[in-house]
Amino acid sequence: MxxxxxxxxxxxxxxxxxxxxxxxxxxxxxxxxxxxxxxxxxxxxxxxxxxxxxxEGTNKPLQIPAAGIVVALLVNRSTSRDRALIRFAADPERSVINKAFFSPVQAFADVLSPNRRRSDISEQLISGWMLYEARRRIGTAIVIDEGRDNEHDSIWIEADSEALVVDLVARDLVRGHRTRVGPDLFVEAFDRLVHELRRASRALAGFGLAHERPRDTQRLRQLFDHQLRRHIEAST
The missing domain is CATH 1.10.287 (Helix Hairpins)
Known part of the structure; x- marks a missing residue:
């Protein structure tokens, strides 16, 4: 009531x-x-x-699986409406997209938080709560354009906000009560995510949703590394 x-x-x-x-x-x-x-x-x-x-980063830090979703969207270059990730309204398409992103995020989290329960990550990544967890913490830089009348949703990160999003994710990975994520560990997790995302590229390409490019991925990897080092230095 x-x-x-x-x-x-x-x-x-x-x-x-x-x-x-x-x-x-x-x-x-x-x-x-x-x-x-x-x-x-x-x-x-x-x-x-x-x-x-x-x-401002004074609350509980972004959960690692939610951070993995953000990294996966950036790696896939889902940074505009034209390259948006589509969240289909129903199966089987919805399950295919969820599965395509589940393995990369799972691999990312396995490296950064190996002692957590694997069940902490739902296979409904794109249609589940973790996407909204990322949106709630990062703000409108993550666009969730919800379709109407059973239409598909579109999800992307604003290209102009890429640097801000990378900074927020890097900041949250090095703060809080959990084990701090250092640059070397992050790079390992990042590479694992990229490997799994490329393995899923055929499934994504079937829907026109595979947009990853090695040159952009390498640039993104270097940007994360730089921001992590900056936040670690600032916190010591």
Whole structure:
């Protein structure tokens, strides 16, 4: 029930059951208007503070599987609407795309967090919660254009935001209570992800979704390495 519904129910319960009709005064309504205004103000403030904490890196760091999704999108050059990853509305196409991204992200996480439970990564990567975890922490740089009336969704990272996204992912990988991810370990994880993504390229190409290019991948690898080293140096 919505807050407005709860207020209406409380107001109705306060009215006399002996009368067939009731007149609600503005004074009675103003009590609930003030209550709702305070509630929504507090909710908005909490949400704003949460978003600011995420973007400033003062909250819990991005989970490694969610970081893997971001890296996989960047490696696949899903950085424009024309090269967007398609999230199909139904199987079997949806399962093919999920599987194509599951192995690369799994390989990435296995290197960076070998002691975690493998079940922590859902095979529904693109259609599951981890994509939204990445979106919530990185913001509108990740575009999720949701289709209407059972149309397919399009997912991409804004090309102009690539450097910002790389910086945010690198920052989160070297902070928090978990083991810090160093450049050498990240490069190993990155290379494993790329290897698995290339293995899945035939499945992606069948839908026109394979966009990885070795030259761009090497540039991205160097950019991550640089940002990781910068954040590690800044934190010591």
């Amino acid at each position: 919505t807050p407005e519904g709860r207020c209406a129910l409380e107001l109705l319960k306060s009215l006399s059951a002996d009368q067939e009709a009731h007149y609600v005064t503005t004074t009675q309504l103003s009590i609930y208007e003030r209550r709702l205004a305070r509630l929504y103000r507090d909710w908005s403030r909490h949400r704003l503070n949460s978003v600011l904490a995420l973007l």
